[in-house]
Amino acid sequence: MTLLRADHLIKRYGGLTVTDDVSMTVNAGEIHAVIGPNGAGKTTLIGQLSGEIKSNSGTISFDGNDITALPIEQRVRRGLARSYQITSVFPDFTALQNVALAVQAQRGHSFRFWEPTTVARELNDPAHQALELVGLASRAGTRVGDMAHGEHRQLELAMALACEPRMLLLDEPMAGMSQRESETMTELLLRLRGKYAMLLVEHDMEAVFALSDCITVLVYGKKIASGTPDEIRRNEDVKTAYLGEEDDDLAAHPAAQEA
Numbered sequence: 302m303t304l305l306r307a308d309h310l311i312k313r314y315g316g317l318t319v320t321d322d323v324s325m326t327v328n329a330g331e332i333h334a335v336i337g338p339n340g341a342g343k344t345t346l347i348g349q350l351s352g353e354i355k356s357n358s359g360t361i362s363f364d365g366n367d368i369t370a371l372p373i374e375q376r377v378r379r380g381l382a383r384s385y386q387i388t389s390v391f392p393d394f395t396a397l398q399n400v401a402l403a404v405q406a407q408r409g410h411s412f413r414f415w416e417p418t419t420v421a422r423e424l425n426d427p428a429h430q431a432l433e434l435v436g437l438a439s440r441a442g443t444r445v446g447d448m449a450h451g452e453h454r455q456l457e458l459a460m461a462l463a464c465e466p467r468m469l470l471l472d473e474p475m476a477g478m479s480q481r482e483s484e485t486m487t488e489l490l491l492r493l494r495g496k497y498a499m500l501l502v503e504h505d506m507e508a509v510f511a512l513s514d515c516i517t518v519l520v521y522g523k524k525i526a527s528g529t530p531d532e533i534r535r536n537e538d539v540k541t542a543y544l545g546e547e548d549d550d551l552a553a554h555p556a557a558q559e560a
């Protein structure tokens with residue numbers, strides 16, 4: 302079942318077309334990766350889908366409803382959540398407090414007339430569940446400023462999950478991670494697959510090929526290919542697009558060399 306559908310999205314900055322007529326679909330429960338060389342427009346596309354960036358043209362529908370004109374918070378309430386950047390957390394607060402604040406932000410003002418103890422439970426229970434889901438239950442009382450980088454990225458995910466999404470937009474969840482941390486995040490996303498649809502922008506090709514049901518390749522804002530990991534590995538246009546890329550060289554990656 303198609304959960305998210307983007308049709309003919311265009312984003313221009315002056316004379317530069319950053320998203321160039323991109324159409325794609327993401328099915329419920331599936332992990333759909335968007336890859337491409339630096340500057341291909343991946344982060345911009347995520348911004349357009351989340352509502353942070355206004356498209357010049359094109360439409361986005363979620364669960365069959367047109368959400369093109371909806372602001373971020375209304376998209377979140379419908380179940381389309383972008384993983385928070387760690388810069389938006391409070392380092393002196395605990396992990397639990399930060400996730401509880403994300404729950405509160407998502408639920409808006411509905412607690413105004415409630416008893417404080419009820420408010421605390423209504424915020425802390427889903428926050429605890431989200432921490433449990435990402436494997437941070439034992440760190441609930443830890444000050445966020447004292448947590449490791451990998452744990453910060455898990456926390457960002459917990460904050461997005463606390464909003465009870467149906468689909469997550471994940472912009473480089475493995476960025477800056479050690480090999481071990483990256484493997485932990487890959488295992489975590491694999492556990493969440495099926496329950497949540499995910500659009501994943503990631504430079505770690507090992508993770509992308511291990512996780513994805515479908516991969517879309519962007520180059521200079523244009524979609525040049527979309528298909529299963531096997532189809533993408535074998536695609537000549539994709540191999541050509543990545544030649545010369547030192548860091549992200551798809552052709553040089555073990556996952557790609559299996560083909």
Ligand SMILES: Nc1ncnc2c1ncn2[C@@H]1O[C@H](COP(=O)(O)OP(=O)(O)OP(=O)(O)O)[C@@H](O)[C@H]1O
Nearest residue numbers: 314317319337338339340341342343344345346504
């Ligand atoms: N606000 C902006 N104003 C002007 N140009 C922008 C703006 N945001 C992005 N761009 C340009 O759009 C292009 C795509 O940027 P974007 O960050 O979406 O690419 P990306 O594929 O996510 O790159 P990376 O892999 O390096 O994160 C780049 O050329 C970038 O310089």
